[in-house]
Amino acid sequence: MSGNKQADAAVIVVGEELLSGETTDTNGSWLGRRLAALGVPVVRRWIVGDDAEAIQAALSAALRIADLIIVTGGLGPTRDDLTRPAVADLLGLDLQPDPNIVDDLRERFRARGISDLPTNNLSQAEVPRGAQVLANKLGSAPGLLMEHEGRSVALLPGVPREMRGIFDDVLADVLRDRFEDRLVPLVHRTLYTTGIAESVLGERVDEVRAGLPEEVDLAFLPGLRGVSIRISIRSSADVSAKFLDEAQAVLDSVVAPYRIGMEKGDLVEAVADALTNESYTLAVAESCTGGLIAKRITDFPGSSTYFRGGVVAYADQIKIELLGVDEAVLVENGAVSEVVAAGMARGVADLLNTDVGVGITGIAGPEGGTPEKPVGTVWYAVSVKGAVRASHRVFSGDREAVRERASQAALRLLYQTLADGP
Amino acid sequence: MSGNKQADAAVIVVGEELLSGETTDTNGSWLGRRLAALGVPVVRRWIVGDDAEAIQAALSAALRIADLIIVTGGLGPTRDDLTRPAVADLLGLDLQPDPNIVDDLRERFRARGISDLPTNNLSQAEVPRGAQVLANKLGSAPGLLMEHEGRSVALLPGVPREMRGIFDDVLADVLRDRFEDRLVPLVHRTLYTTGIAESVLGERVDEVRAGLPEEVDLAFLPGLRGVSIRISIRSSADVSAKFLDEAQAVLDSVVAPYRIGMEKGDLVEAVADALTNESYTLAVAESCTGGLIAKRITDFPGSSTYFRGGVVAYADQIKIELLGVDEAVLVENGAVSEVVAAGMARGVADLLNTDVGVGITGIAGPEGGTPEKPVGTVWYAVSVKGAVRASHRVFSGDREAVRERASQAALRLLYQTLADGP
Numbered sequence: 001m002s003g004n005k006q007a008d009a010a011v012i013v014v015g016e017e018l019l020s021g022e023t024t025d026t027n028g029s030w031l032g033r034r035l036a037a038l039g040v041p042v043v044r045r046w047i048v049g050d051d052a053e054a055i056q057a058a059l060s061a062a063l064r065i066a067d068l069i070i071v072t073g074g075l076g077p078t079r080d081d082l083t084r085p086a087v088a089d090l091l092g093l094d095l096q097p098d099p100n101i102v103d104d105l106r107e108r109f110r111a112r113g114i115s116d117l118p119t120n121n122l123s124q125a126e127v128p129r130g131a132q133v134l135a136n137k138l139g140s141a142p143g144l145l146m147e148h149e150g151r152s153v154a155l156l157p158g159v160p161r162e163m164r165g166i167f168d169d170v171l172a173d174v175l176r177d178r179f180e181d182r183l184v185p186l187v188h189r190t191l192y193t194t195g196i197a198e199s200v201l202g203e204r205v206d207e208v209r210a211g212l213p214e215e216v217d218l219a220f221l222p223g224l225r226g227v228s229i230r231i232s233i234r235s236s237a238d239v240s241a242k243f244l245d246e247a248q249a250v251l252d253s254v255v256a257p258y259r260i261g262m263e264k265g266d267l268v269e270a271v272a273d274a275l276t277n278e279s280y281t282l283a284v285a286e287s288c289t290g291g292l293i294a295k296r297i298t299d300f301p302g303s304s305t306y307f308r309g310g311v312v313a314y315a316d317q318i319k320i321e322l323l324g325v326d327e328a329v330l331v332e333n334g335a336v337s338e339v340v341a342a343g344m345a346r347g348v349a350d351l352l353n354t355d356v357g358v359g360i361t362g363i364a365g366p367e368g369g370t371p372e373k374p375v376g377t378v379w380y381a382v383s384v385k386g387a388v389r390a391s392h393r394v395f396s397g398d399r400e401a402v403r404e405r406a407s408q409a410a411l412r413l414l415y416q417t418l419a420d421g422p
Numbered sequence: 423m424s425g426n427k428q429a430d431a432a433v434i435v436v437g438e439e440l441l442s443g444e445t446t447d448t449n450g451s452w453l454g455r456r457l458a459a460l461g462v463p464v465v466r467r468w469i470v471g472d473d474a475e476a477i478q479a480a481l482s483a484a485l486r487i488a489d490l491i492i493v494t495g496g497l498g499p500t501r502d503d504l505t506r507p508a509v510a511d512l513l514g515l516d517l518q519p520d521p522n523i524v525d526d527l528r529e530r531f532r533a534r535g536i537s538d539l540p541t542n543n544l545s546q547a548e549v550p551r552g553a554q555v556l557a558n559k560l561g562s563a564p565g566l567l568m569e570h571e572g573r574s575v576a577l578l579p580g581v582p583r584e585m586r587g588i589f590d591d592v593l594a595d596v597l598r599d600r601f602e603d604r605l606v607p608l609v610h611r612t613l614y615t616t617g618i619a620e621s622v623l624g625e626r627v628d629e630v631r632a633g634l635p636e637e638v639d640l641a642f643l644p645g646l647r648g649v650s651i652r653i654s655i656r657s658s659a660d661v662s663a664k665f666l667d668e669a670q671a672v673l674d675s676v677v678a679p680y681r682i683g684m685e686k687g688d689l690v691e692a693v694a695d696a697l698t699n700e701s702y703t704l705a706v707a708e709s710c711t712g713g714l715i716a717k718r719i720t721d722f723p724g725s726s727t728y729f730r731g732g733v734v735a736y737a738d739q740i741k742i743e744l745l746g747v748d749e750a751v752l753v754e755n756g757a758v759s760e761v762v763a764a765g766m767a768r769g770v771a772d773l774l775n776t777d778v779g780v781g782i783t784g785i786a787g788p789e790g791g792t793p794e795k796p797v798g799t800v801w802y803a804v805s806v807k808g809a810v811r812a813s814h815r816v817f818s819g820d821r822e823a824v825r826e827r828a829s830q831a832a833l834r835l836l837y838q839t840l841a842d843g844p
Contacts, residue, residue, distance in 0.1 A: 018450075018451065018454070018467075019454055019463070019464045019465065019466070019467060020454050020455065020458045020463065020464065020608070021450070021451035021452060021453070021454025021455035021456075021458065021464075022454075022455075022641065023451070024446060024447070024448055024451040025446070025447060025450070025451065026446055028443070028447070028469065029440070029443035029445070029446040029447065030443060031443070032440070032441055032442050032443025032444075033442065033443035033444070034443075036442045036443065041441070041442065042441045042442065042443075043441065043471060043476070044441070044468070044469065044470055044471075044476060044480075045440075045441060045468070045469035045470075046466070046467070046468060046469075047450065047466065047467035047468075047469075048466055048467075049465060049466075054465070054466060057483070058466075061479070061483065186442070219444065230444075284734075286713075289717075289720075290716050290717055290719070290720025290721075290725075291708075291713030291714065291715070291716030291717035291719075291720065291732060291734070292713065292717045293713070294712050294713030294716075294734040294736075295711075295712055295713035295714045295717050297712070297713075298711075298712025298713065298734075298736065299712075299821075299822070301786075301787070301788055301789060301821055302789075303712075303736075304736055304737070307736050307737075308736055308737040308739070308740060309733065309734045309735050309736040309737055309740045309744075310713060310733070310734035310736075311731065311732070311733055311734070312706075312713070312716040312720070312731045312732035312733070312734070313731050314716075314720065314725075314726055314729050314730055314731040314732075315726070315730040315731055315774075317730070317775075318730060318731045318774055322731075322773070322774070351744070352737075352740055352744070353739075364723075365723070366723055367723060367724075399721075399723055400721070
């Protein structure tokens with residue numbers, strides 16, 4: 001870090017629909033992440049309506065606390081769009097039509113078969129004196145960048161993909177030059193885990209926390225498919241990489257077993273790699289997950305090279321008639337049992353003529369639980385060339401949570417079985 | 423509306439993780455919706471870090487423009503949690519420990535087997551003089567409500583379910599009494615459509631727009647499963663209901679055909695009702711959707727009464743061997759064709775012994791398109807007691823969009839076929 005004070009940013013998001021909650025503000029958090037990564041952290045954010053006075057009040061306050069102010073939204077062609085004149089007025093800059101933008105707008109409308117540029121749209125060509133125009137490849141409103149008493153003020157459209165496009169294509173580089181030695185980038189690395197509860201993971205990490213470099217921060221991010229650990233550090237890139245490596249080595253001494261197959265964050269991708277390596281084909285037989293595992297596998301383009309198909313055996317009769325589960329065994333042990341899960345895994349591999357089969361059967365709820373088998377009880381099994389491994393869990397949460405967690409557990413067993421080999 | 427000026431609200435959301443974009447602010451939009459519905463619209467929102475000065479700056483500004491200020495976040499037990507002292511300081515109120523809250527905290531910790539209340543948590547029992555305590559059933563930090571120079575200031579925890587719980591269980595009623603005749607509630611009604619593009623829907627609506635009551639606003643909300651039209655009005659409940667009914671009647675003159683089965687917003691529910699009415703059983707055979715339709719059907723608890731199961735026939739061999747699609751026909755017409763979709767629908771109903779079968783086959787992309795059958799081409803068919811109806815579309819969008827849109831189109835054909843009867 002240089003001797004100069006680190007540069008700070010503020011963000012002003014304009015839009016009535018954000019205040020009323022019809023839309024959730026994702027531009028603010030996206031800019032928060034991008035600006036943190038660039039090295040100009042956001043220190044305050046305003047959400048204001050389509051109201052010149054509110055935009056000016058927020059900008060005045062922002063100019064007092066930040067080196068960079070980004071205003072997003074309100075650059076469209078309708079009379080609700082007040083950002084451009086409100087900002088120009090506060091900064092004491094005249095608005096002048098920019099001939100290049102006018103030409104560009106004419107061209108856009110001509111391409112859509114409209115030869116006369118609507119008067120409304122002319123307002124989008126107005127530029128505050130001295131402002132730099134930031135090209136918008138995806139829409140009609142360009143971004144604008146102004147300097148004011150040592151502060152930079154950027155205006156970006158509110159449409160997320162246009163805002164993101166201008167930021168990534170143009171503005172990020174301009175800001176990198178502008179703030180140069182006042183940037184302190186925030187860098188993350190994420191370790192994906194699955195099959196361990198957040199509280200237990202936290203305890204494991206606490207055992208080694210003293211060994212972590214002081215420079216890094218940890219965050220635990222729980223989801224239905226696992227808990228991610230995010231390591232963060234604010235520093236220059238080379239220094240960051242060293243500390244991130246150190247931190248990862250320390251964490252891996254306790255969490256590595258739960259990261260198996262999760263290098264990329266999605267277990268389905270790891271399963272795909274493992275199947276492809278062995279040239280194995282796969283079929284799945286699902287009861288409680290009702291197609292979710294097949295859906296997750298086929299979310300990936302190219303899954304047809306190893307995935308042949310599946311059976312959703314929701315009714316017990318289908319488990320028996322189509323998958324060959326023994327009726328007497330099913331009646332004796334119940335549909336949610338090790339033998340039935342194993343029979344489904346073996347049965348679907350036989351039926352669809354694959355090397356590997358997965359079977360899963362459980363009680364997703366909210367009804368159907370018993371004292372011995374409460375809601376959330378799930379048995380799952382993997383058959384590789386006829387050799388079967390099975391496991392079970394009682395998952396917590398509502399129907400959706402049980403189904404998501406169960407699909408992840410079955411994929412984890414599948415991955416481990418493939419990784420361990422025959 | 424009374425002669426009194428309508429009451430306005432401002433929201434201050436506290437949390438460093440929101441500024442850095444690690445978390446998206448959903449509390450702000452949730453409060454925006456609840457306060458609009460209550461009749462105190464939000465006119466500005468601040469996102470600030472865990473920083474007393476920033477909290478006070480935002481609160482000072484908010485007190486100048488709003489009658490009600492809700493501050494959410496920063497009520498936890500750690501030294502990052504500064505909301506309580508920062509607000510009390512600005513409003514000139516002493517903080518005093520509340521014996522009831524202390525007892526409640528002790529009880530909570532005792533229930534977790536901790537007999538000594540940690541000193542940190544004692545800060546959560548501190549209450550600004552004169553503040554009303556708002557019970558929190560779901561966590562340790564209660565909400566607080568203060569009056570200051572004719573303004574109301576409420577502090578709520580940042581954990582969404584706790585914040586929502588306190589608002590719905592306690593605060594909403596308190597505010598209803600507090601602002602009484604200054605409330606102008608915003609009321610919505612949503613008409614769900616499917617099977618019509620947003621632009622076409624917009625044109626249809628434009629034809630009848632002149633007949634709509636002036637008091638209502640319309641918003642079009644497009645999604646992968648259809649476009650919803652939201653009718654909004656700000657008025658008292660009885661007046662609103664009349665105008666909403668009027669508006670719906672006008673809109674239904676053009677959109678009713680696309681609302682079929684979508685009264686509740688989810689086509690799967692409508693399909694469930696239609697199947698249950700006829701006492702029909704259902705099976706599905708999926709290729710391109712890879713289990714998504716079965717998954718959507720089994721998202722509903724109770725689907726086991728009509729859904730027997732499905733086959734994911736990803737490989738063509740499974741369409742032929744398991745579902746009985748004629749190999750020569752498949753080769754001649756291609757796997758993505760009317761005859762194959764029809765054969766799958768009939769085949770899966772035969773295989774799983776159901777009244778109704780659905781078949782779907784298509785090219786989800788990104789690879790696999792041809793000039794005659796581009797990516798997005800999908801054929802789908804419904805068989806009811808052996809009588810088959812089929813349809814096809816070329817869906818736009820990426821793999822996920824094509825799969826979602828295709829599943830919706832197949833469910834729509836299923837619903838229509840059931841509604842039209844044999």
